[in-house]
Structure formats: C-alpha cells, structure tokens
Amino acid sequence: MKTIAIKFMPFWQGWNDYDNFIYNILKTRYEVIISDKPDYLICPISSTNQVHFRDCIKILYTAENLCPDFNMFDYAIGFDWLDYGDRYFRFPCAYLDKEKFNLLENKHTFEIFERNKFCNFIYSNNAADPIRTFFYQELSKYKKIDSLGKYLNNMGGKLCEDKLKTQSQYKFTIAFENSAHPGYTTEKLIDAFAAGTVPIYWGDPEVTKVFNPKAFINISGYQDIPEAIEKIKFLDSNDIAYNNMLQEPALLSEEYNLSNMYERLEAFLFNIFDQDKESAYRHNRVFWGKYYLDKQEAKQNVYDKYLKLINIKAKICPWKKRK
Numbered sequence: 001m002k003t004i005a006i007k008f009m010p011f012w013q014g015w016n017d018y019d020n021f022i023y024n025i026l027k028t029r030y031e032v033i034i035s036d037k038p039d040y041l042i043c044p045i046s047s048t049n050q051v052h053f054r055d056c057i058k059i060l061y062t063a064e065n066l067c068p069d070f071n072m073f074d075y076a077i078g079f080d081w082l083d084y085g086d087r088y089f090r091f092p093c094a095y096l097d098k099e100k101f102n103l104l105e106n107k108h109t110f111e112i113f114e115r116n117k118f119c120n121f122i123y124s125n126n127a128a129d130p131i132r133t134f135f136y137q138e139l140s141k142y143k144k145i146d147s148l149g150k151y152l153n154n155m156g157g158k159l160c161e162d163k164l165k166t167q168s169q170y171k172f173t174i175a176f177e178n179s180a181h182p183g184y185t186t187e188k189l190i191d192a193f194a195a196g197t198v199p200i201y202w203g204d205p206e207v208t209k210v211f212n213p214k215a216f217i218n219i220s221g222y223q224d225i226p227e228a229i230e231k232i233k234f235l236d237s238n239d240i241a242y243n244n245m246l247q248e249p250a251l252l253s254e255e256y257n258l259s260n261m262y263e264r265l266e267a268f269l270f271n272i273f274d275q276d277k278e279s280a281y282r283h284n285r286v287f288w289g290k291y292y293l294d295k296q297e298a299k300q301n302v303y304d305k306y307l308k309l310i311n312i313k314a315k316i317c318p319w320k321k322r323k
Contacts, residue, residue, distance in 0.1 A: 001029075001030060001031050002029075002030050002031065002273070002274075003030065003031040003032075003033060004026065004030045004031070004032055004033065004039060004040060004273055005033045005035040005037065005038045005039045005040070006023075006026070006032060006033070006034060006035065006038050006039070006040040006041070006042060007034065007035055007036060007038035007040075007041050007042070007053075007056075008020075008022075008023075008034070008042050008043075009041065009042065009043040009044060009047040009049065009050055010044070010046075010047070011044045011061075012044070012063075017034050018034070021096055021265075022042060022061070022269065025262075025265065025266050025269055026269065026273065029270060029273070030273060038053070038056050039056055039057065039277050040056055040057045040058075040059065040272075040273070041053050041056045041057070041058045041059070042059045042061065043058060043059070043060050043061070043073070044060075044061060044062065044063070045060065045061075045062035045063075045064050045066050046064075048300055048303070049300070050072075051072070051293070051296045051297040051300045052297065052300070054293065054297075057074050057075070057272065057277065057280045057281060058072065058073045058074050058075075058283070059073065059074065059075045059076070059077070059272065060073040060075070060076040060077065060078070061076075061077045061078070062076070062077070062078040062079070063093035063186075065079065065177075065178070065179050065181050065184045066078075067080055068080075068082075068088065070084065070087060070088075070282075070283060071283060071284065071289065071292050071293075072283065072292075072293065072296065073283060074087065074272075074280065074281055074282040074283050075087050075088065075089075075268075075272055075282065076088050076089075077089050077090075077091045077265075077268070078090065078091075078183075079092050079181070079183040079184045079185070080181075080182065080183045080184075081182055081183045081206065081209075086268070086271055086272075087282050089264065089265060089268040090183060091261065091265050092183070092184075092185050092186065093186060093187065094185060094186055094187050094189070094190040095258065095261050095262070097187065097190070098258060100164070100187070100190055100191060100194040101190060101194070101258045102258060103164075103193070103194035103195075103196075104190055104193040104194045104250045104251075105249075105250065105251065105257055105258065107193050107194065107196055107246075107249075107250055108215070108246070108247050108248055108249045108250070110196045110246070112243050112246060112247070115169060115170060115171045115197075116169075117146065117169050117170045117171065118143045118144070118145065118146075118170065118171055118172065118236065119139065119143070119145045119146070119170055119171065119172040119173065119174060119200070120145065120146050120147075120148060120160075120166065120167055120169075120170045120172075120173050120174070120197075121136050121145050121146070121147040121148070121149070121152065121174045122147070122148050122149040122160050122163060122166070122167070122173075123147075123149040123150075123151045123152070124149045124150040124151050125151060125178060126151045127178075128176070128177075128178040128179065129176075129177075129178065129179050129180065131176070131202060132174075132176040132178075132202070133152070134225070135174065135176065135200075135202070135219070135225060136152065136174060138225055138226075138229060139174075139200075139229055139232065142229065142232075142233060143236075145174070146170070148160035148166060163191055163195075164191065164194055164195045165195075166195075167191065167192060167195035167197050168195040168196050168197060170197050171197065171198060171235075171236060171242065172197060172198050172199075172200055172217075172232065172235075172236075173191075173192035173195065173197045173198070173199050173200065174200050175188040175189045175191070175192040175199040175200060175201045175216075176188065176200075176201070176202045176203060176219075177202065177203025177204065179203070180202070180203050180204065180205060180220075181203075181204065181205075182204065182205055182206045183204060183206060184203060184204050185203065185204040185207055185210070185211075186203075188201075188203075189201050189203075189207070189211065189216070192216075193215070193216070193250045196246070198215075198216060198217065198235065198242070198245055198246065199216040199217065200216070200217045200219065200228075200232065201216050201217065201218050201219065202218075202219040202220060205220055207220075208221075208252070209252075210251065210252060210256045211250055211251060211252065212248055212249055212250060212251060212252050214245065214248040215245060215248035215249065215250050216245075216250075217231060217232060217235075
C-alpha cells in the first residue's frame with residue numbers, strides 16, 4: 001500500500017482531518033499520514049497560507065462561488081462546468097450530505113400527504129443577491145410566508161431547529177442561492193427536495209443540466225417574477241398539478257446520482273495520488289509560473305506582517321471601555 005503525506009489547510013468549523021470525504025476515500029487505497037511537511041496540500045478557497053507551501057501538489061476544494069486559480073493549484077474540485085484535462089472535477093458541496101441526497105433521489109416515491117402550510121423562507125444571510133428578498137416580498141402579497149431564519153423573521157423570533165422536519169410541513173420552499181453562477185447549486189435546492197416539498201429556485205442558470213425542470217419551480221425558466229408567481233398560485237390551488245410535480249424525480253438521469261458522482265470523485269483522486277510526485281505536478285513552476293507564485297507569496301508576507309503588528313498593538317494597547 002502506497003504511503004502518502006497530506007495536509008489539510010483549515011476548512012470550515014467542525015472539519016475533521018481524519019474523517020472527511022477526501023480522507024475517507026484516500027484511506028481505502030493508501031496509507032495516509034497527516035503531516036506538516038506534506039507531499040500533497042488540500043486547501044479550501046479561503047486558504048491563504050497555502051502560498052508558503054511550494055514543494056507539494058496542491059489540490060483546491062471550494063464550496064463557494066469562486067473559480068479555481070490553476071496558476072496556483074495543480075488540481076481543483078468545485079462547482080463550475082470546466083473541462084481541464086485531469087486537473088478538475090465538478091463535485092458540488094450538496095453531495096457531501098449523503099443522507100439528504102439519498103432522500104432527494106427517492107423523493108418522488110414519498111407518500112403524498114396534505115400540507116396545510118403554504119411556504120417557508122429560512123435564511124440568516126442578509127447580503128445575498130437582492131432578488132431573494134424581492135421575491136419573498138412579492139410572493140408574500142399572495143399569502144403569508146413563514147420566515148424562520150434570522151433574516152426577515154416573522155415568527156416572533158422563533159428559529160428553525162430542524163430544517164428538513166420544518167420544510168416537510170410546507171407545500172413550497174423558497175430555495176434561492178446567495179448568487180447566480182453556472183454550476184453553482186448548493187444544499188438549498190437539495191434540502192427542499194429532501195424534505196419532500198416543491199422548491200422555488202433561483203441561482204444556477206444551468207441547474208436543469210442535472211435537475212428535472214418538471215420537479216421544481218425554476219424562476220429563471222419564466223419570463224419574469226410575476227409569471228413565476230402565477231405558476232405557484234396555480235399549483236397551490238390545483239392539488240392534481242401539485243401532486244404531479246411532487247411525483248417527478250429530482251434528477252434528470254442516474255449520471256448525477258450519489259453513487260456515480262462518488263465513483264468519479266474516487267477516480268479523480270486516485271489518478272492524482274497513484275502518480276509519483278513529480279509526475280503529478282500540473283501548475284507552471286518555472287519562469288512566469290514562478291513569478292506569479294512569488295508575487296502571491298510576497299503579498300501574503302505583507303499581510304502576515306500586518307496581522308502580526310495588529311496583534312502586538314492589541315496586546316500592548318488593549319482597548320479601554322468607554323465610560
């Protein structure tokens with residue numbers, strides 16, 4: 001069994017270096033060592049200190065709407081529909097929650113029951129594209145929408161504790177992304193499908209490459225918001241049409257189901273780690289490539305010094321409470 005030395009740069013809160021979707025795949029084929037002197041560096045998009053690691057294969061994983069910089073990374077896993085040889089694999093973060101995705105794949109087989117609640121809106125982020133708030137306000141003119149997040153909460157401050165359980169009580173779920181970008185489909189759509197509700201979706205303009213347009217209301221598929229709202233009103237008042245939409249499968253084909261996506265992710269990762277280290281490099285490390293990396297590292301060094309200075313000042317001159 002081949003031994004590989006890897007390092008995960010800091011990911012999101014709750015991340016476990018020894019129990020995550022990448023490590024769990026790698027350990028089935030390799031002897032994996034977590035090391036501060038790695039041959040392979042695995043980074044989130046938020047990682048900046050990765051510029052100080054020059055002598056290792058760099059793999060980017062982004063769960064955010066940002067394109068990979070292949071001048072800095074050898075390989076990347078993200079949202080975009082890119083074709084870049086063996087250097088990129090599209091694997092949206094929605095696939096990380098296998099339990100929810102399994103529910104999504106089987107949602108059209110769920111027993112249909114009457115839902116007395118109209119629509120939910122569960123968000124805490126107030127910095128998203130303004131269309132999300134605008135749509136919420138426009139649809140609210142038809143019927144009250146229960147807003148159970150921190151943002152625009154209209155339930156007396158009551159917050160959603162179990163998202164799937166809560167959403168399953170409603171006929172519709174507003175599932176708008178923070179921003180629109182081809183390929184950027186997150187857990188917002190997946191959660192709504194998994195709860196067995198009808199998603200009202202806005203975001204990825206190419207969402208119907210993967211998801212069945214007959215299974216949800218895609219705002220981008222209508223001439224304007226008023227037309228989309230008329231469709232919602234029709235479904236809300238027509239049980240047969242609404243139930244027909246519920247019984248449509250969420251995915252267009254098995255190509256994008258959970259098992260097939262993880263099989264292709266495994267193949268992508270194994271291709272990287274089966275090679276010897278020198279053969280696995282992909283980014284340009286000489287001349288203009290080296291210049292680019294040197295420039296990025298110099299910027300980071302300035303920022304590191306700035307942070308260090310701020311920390312020193314904070315210790316010497318801590319803020320005093322105002323009277």
